[in-house]
Amino acid sequence: MGGRVLLPLLPWFLAYFAGVLIAQPRVESAVPWFLAGACSIWAFGIVLSRRPFRGWRPVLLVLVFCLAVANVLLRSENLPADHVWHVLQHDKKARIEGVVVDVPQKFPDKIRYTVRLEAVDYGSGRTPVSGTAWINLYGQEEPFQWGTRVRFPRIRLRRPLNFRNPGRSDYEAFMRASGVDVSGGTSRWQEAEALGPVALPWGVSQVLTARGRMQELLQDNLPERERGLLGGMVFGDKSGLDPQLLEAYRTTGMGHLLAVSGLHIGFVAFTFYWVGHRLLFYAFWKLRPEWAQFGFARQGAALVALAAVLVYMALVGPRVSSLRAGVLVIAFLIAFWIHREREMLNTLLLAALLILLWKPAAVYSLGFQLSFLAVLGIVLALRWIAEPGPDPLERLGEIPWYRRWAVPEAVPAGWKDRGVDILVAAAFISLAAWVATFPVILYEFHQINLAAPFLNTFLVPLASVLIPACLMVLFTGFVAPGLAGALLVPIGWLTKLIFVEAPSRVAALPEIAVQLPHPPEAWRMLFYLFVAGLAYRFFRGRHASERRPLSGFWKRVVPWGLSVCGVVLVLGLMFPRGLDRGDGRLHVWMLDVGQGEALYIEFPNGQNLLLDGGGYFKDALDVGARVVGDFLWDRGVGTIDYLAVTHSDQDHIDGVESVLEAFDIGHFLARPDGSADRRYARLTSRATVRGVPLKPFGAGEVLRVGEVVLKNLHPDEAFNREVGRTGRGRLNNDRSWVILLEYRRFRMLLTGDITEKAERWLVDRGADLRAQVLKAPHHGSRTSSSAEFLDAVKPREVLVSSGFANYFHHPHADVVRRYRDRGVRVWNTGERGAFHLTSGGDGYEISDFKGLSNWN
Secondary structure, three states: OHHHHHOOOHHHHHHHHHHHHHHOOOOOOOHHHHHHHHHHHHHHHHHHHOOOOOOHHHHHHHHHHHHHHHHHHOOOOOOOOOEHHHOOOOOOOEEEEEEEOOOOEEOOOEEEEEEEEEEEEOOOOOEEOEOEEEEEEEOOOOOOOOOEEEEEEEEOOEOOOOOOOOOOOOHHHHHHHOOOOEEEEEOOHHHOEEEEEOOOOHHHHHHHHHHHHHHHHHHHHOOHHHHHHHHHHHHOOOOOOOHHHHHHHHHOOOHHHHOOOHHHHHHHHHHHHHHHHHHHHHHHHHHOHHHHHOOHHHHHHHHHHHHHHHHHHHHHOOOHHHHHHHHHHHHHHHHHHOOOOOOHHHHHHHHHHHHHHHOHHHHHOHHHHHHHHHHHHHHHHHHHHHOOOOOHHHHOOOOOOOOHHHOOOOOOOOHHHHHHHHHHHHHHHHHHHHHHHHHHHHHHHOEEEOOHHHHHHHHHHHHHHHHHHHHHHHHHOOOOHHHHHHHHHHHHHHHHHHHHHHHHHHHOOOOOEEEOOOOOHHHHHHHHHHHHHHHHHHHHHHOHHHOOOOOHHHHHHHHHHHHHHHHHHHHHHHOOOOOOOOOOOEEEEEOOOOOOOOEEEEOOOOOEEEEOOOOOHHHOOOHHHHHHHHHHHHOOOOEEEEEEOOOOOHHHHHHHHHHHHHOEEEEEEEOOOOOOOHHHHHHHHHHHHOOOOEEEOOOOOEEEEOOEEEEEEEOOHHHHHHHHOOOOOOOOHHHOOEEEEEEOOEEEEEOOOOOHHHHHHHHHOOOOOOOOEEEOHHHHOOOOOOHHHHHHHOOOEEEEOOOOOOOOOOOOHHHHHHHHHOOOEEEEHHHHOOEEEEEOOOOOEEEEOHHHOOOO
16 A cells, blocks of 8 residues: 555556557567556556545546557658658669758768758659658768758668568667668768758757867867767767777677766766755855755755756757656656655656657667666665664664665765765666666677676766766866866876776676577566565565564465576576477578578477578678577577578678677588688688587588488589689689478478579489479579579479668569469568478468568
8 A cells, every 4th residue: 555655656657558568569579468468457456456446546547548559549650741751762863952950970981961851853853852861971081061951962762671580679760769761871972062051940050069069179189089989978979989999888788878868867967966056055055044944955956957957968969868868867856856856766657657658669669668677776776775674773773884875864984984885886776777677688689798787886986977077078168178178188088097998808808798599588577576576575574573474375485486486587598498499390581681691490300500691791780690690599599500601792691700709509511622712711710710510511412400301402513613613712603502401291492692504504414403482592683593493493482582672673573573474472571571481391381570660
């Protein structure tokens, strides 16, 4: 009953939260349904148990639930008639006109512009449009200024599209949260024309001017690494950050310091509140002592902090993450202003409710989840540690040293005690936030950062001083640039000594970040149930004299239940797939990796094979780590029994290099000596250095995995000698492996990137190519899938791996027509996302993951 009185918002928040989840479920996860059901039951349990009972409460609860559902459904995209999406042609280039509306971001190889679009021209005339674009100009050194109208050279504009694989990151949601509708880029930056300045709204221009001058101060007075790091920590701009340093922050679990969040805005709020409170208290005490006695200094300090937060939010820009964090911090400041600082849980619920009213989709945002779980964990932990325990001395006021920092009435004896209190508080808060967010971090980043709690203990308190201090110095630069430049020098030294060197050195330690595949979804729910159970047990122990004792049955069941729960959690981490060693069926996934190829196979006996790993030209994206790796972690895969590549083209081999580093590999299927090129040889050398056994798998060899047989049909020595050599020292398309997979009466032909030349070679030599399912040669290119080859294979289905609206126009229309003329069903990853084929050895089933995109 006490909890229900103290948290009047809880049932209404739970009902709204459940409605938001139900209205926008995730097709790949049952967790939203489980959470929605649990929240609904909890909410009704609260209102039905309140005394006196009021019949309107359950009715109002249902109305709140319906409000949430309606809020989601009524937010369908009602785009203006001139929106760029209506005229977008993904497979064509267009001339673009627009206005640069933000400070350009300088990356090592490009400059990125945020552009308010005004017109596009696909060759049929200038069409006025609206919308926002990210335009990348590769190689440009001096950027156009914000507020400039620019005509860009011909660029292929694309709407953001997810990689439609289970376990994928929601790139579409990220771009939507960034306010970006389309993106594109070109290296022909010399053809971009500045058409003249455009007046932006006064407030926007003032903010951009201020931010530009601050960034110039950093650039003029700090070295590159320190300047880039402070740009990330203060403004959330990672464009100038050293890539190795960025990776060190990710490895050590300190990446949250580089994205403006509730932590950063909280630093600003606390600093200005602390300074404002002391200044106002001193002024009131001198001028109006009664104001100081009535606590007006605290209220005034809260208003000063609120103003500072609003200015800081304007400086970092209208990003959803900063706005969301600002709502949270502003809610806490208002609670201080109206003397409700002891009701932090209610304040947190109010902030979450306001954010979900404004942006219901935020419920699936990683930032929203991490921010509120971390704050919830900290608030609950603070309430627990601030309450006196059962020790009689403690209840009489003798506070232990480890709780002294959390009790407002406790006064440390001296600076030594203050230092101990600060370290203990930082460690406790860091641990509370780490525990609360651990499952989310594990499921999103697939790793445990062993150094994160330790580094947070020291770096977060220092960052709470560094970030506000840097902001104050930068503001000083508006009136005294020389003084600001001098003050930035020691800030740069501190940044280098602590925030550059510490994460870099810790990241270099072996096994500092442990990669882990996903446990089952139920594990996440069990974790929070376990933590809640422990908290409840400690709470009852601390208040045992005030509560009715548990019965003998529950006294035995609760400890045993928690013990079993803990053991199951540990086993879930160690064995994420449990005792699963195959379900007796063959599983083949053709992954959506854009314009590339990656096949993952799980054999009936539980072993697996990864054949190719995709790859982007110019290494624009690490497909192996960010796409293939995410899929494998989501499957609970930590070990790949067999790893292989069909040939050494970038869009097949690049991702395998990353997978080789991140996963345990049982065997690497290797070509015979002398038949590899330099890149393939480098890959096999890396496998050898990592201790991965090389298993020869040349033409004519057979690999048996349980009942499944893999026959390597191509290329043999005769082909290499007579046809396949290009003279350029590389494994060309026609030297791709061709593998026939057989499982009982099911057959599938895997063809790499072979073209008509290799197809004709196989047909002329009478190879048995018959298969129900064909993996399309060379992504369905015009030079592959010849009529003779298709007649030899006689497929019923063909799987094509291609990127959406790709530059090469794969699969070619003539090839698709050739398939359909023979009654072959075409499955294209560019249109439908990843494919999952299952077979018990007789028939087969194929399903797609088209639903993992919000629009295609």
